[in-house]
Amino acid sequence: MRVVLFNPRAQRAHRRLPLSLLHVSRGIPDGHELCFVDGNVEADAEDRLRALCQSGRVLLLVTVMPGPQLRAALPLVRLLKGVNPELTVVWGGYFPSVHPEVVAREPAIDAVVLGQGEDTLAELVAAVETGGSLAMAGTAVWEGGALRRGTGRPLRVSSSYGPTPFHHVDMARYAARSFLGSRTYNLHTSVGCPYFCNFCAVVNLYAGRWLPDPAEAVIAEVRTLADQYGANAVEFHDNNFFAWEKRCREVADGIAASNVSWWGEGRIDTMLGFSGDTWEAMARSGLRMVFFGAESGDDEALARMDKGGLQVADTLALNRMAKHHGIRPEFSFVLGNAGDPERDVRRSLELVRRLKAENPDCEIILYLYTPVPLPGQWEEAERLGMRFPDDLDGWLQPPWTAFDHRRTESTPWVTPALRRDIFDFETVLNARFPTHTDLNLGPVRRRLLASLAAARWRWGLNRYPVELRALQKVWAYRRPEEMGF
């Protein structure tokens, strides 16, 4: 049987390996024709997809994140399903796993795979081949006017399915230029995350479980990328790469000789507990920047988010520690907590100013809080009038498209004035400190922008930054909040 694996285009061409598909493909039994189609790197992706799915028994697997990928995927699968009655369409990934009902109810989609997909896919391929039911452990299907949700499957360590099968794609296409290096590739080396932050969709899928690949497996993947594909930089896309100090230390020591610069996502409180030795080893091995969820400058908001006891003081301490070790911290904020949104935003923006004053090299990413259906804050979001759309078409309409980008206008507790304050501040911030990750902004423009925004930044004059917005348009300089995960 032909199995087509499709990665719809993200908001901007994201030239990174389609790891969701590469990983899940390890579950497909041998003997099938596998065809990968990636909307991020193939200009003719849609034509190729049409040709591959046109006739005969075909299983189309689609990975979908909220936002642009959903917008790209839905019209396509409707079209393809209309043409070929023998086509089976299965969706997996974060959006379908968090919102299975609305996806399974869509007539063009035959089944949703929930969470980690390898084992489910093995059984599902057999069911499609024999014409059996797609209702099984790990799937959700729409049957008799209701959602039929299978039991969950036990999670497995990802590397137990084998190494990432890079050979399925044209690796030359994915060697990307980034601030880390001229040939950047990405890896994913753990399943889930051991924390319960109640605004994060990872908890919906993995409920606080974290299964790391052993350090040797991680080191082997980095070596393969460096030795066989010429990588000089690696981004670890794990939800929480730095959850276990011992593994970080072993990986750092094991990859030091590969001469790659690297980046990953971590927790402030965990990494504050790392020894100076581990920080040194990581810096030596090429660690350049770490993404942290600072989330808020208000301790009460942090407690409401269930950030595991994280305090604002920890964020300040981490900023100093990372600076000391020559590793750039990248702090992400999730602004507009429902408890006291005004105070949350005010204190967070004050914290950003302080972080920049103490370490101008740190990066800041400002998102708006966009609830996910999880106990903790969701009940209150609903009480305050928050409702998700009833069908997939609803998700494609504004304001939901902005919601997916974490620029939402759908949270009723954030007033338009408060939203404007955040966006004005952000415009001034991004001009005063253009992100280091923007390779297209030369030193002259960088200096010009910074000096143009200097007085505004200094005196906190954020209102109507029209001149900066105009430049942002003309120079199209990079806004971290658009590019982030």
Ligand code: B12
């Ligand atoms: C790389 C990445 C991106 C890339 C795009 C990737 C791409 N596919 O083109 C970029 C940077 C563009 C991006 C953008 C955004 N992202 Co993003 N992204 C990620 C990240 C870091 C890694 C994804 C990945 O490769 N994972 C590795 C694979 C192996 O894991 P996986 O996807 O979970 O796959 C497993 C299962 O889910 C399942 N599975 C997945 N797909 C499928 C498909 C089928 C058919 C089957 C059977 C199974 C299956 O099996 C896989 C193996 O077990 C994740 C976080 C994470 N660590 O996963 C966030 C994440 C998915 N992104 C997220 C978000 C919110 C966004 C944005 C909306 C944010 C924004 N700034 O606007 C945008 C919009 C994206 C869009 N739609 O265009 C959220 C999703 C949350 C949610 N509510 O659903 C995540 C979880 C981050 C987070 N913690 O909040 N992102």
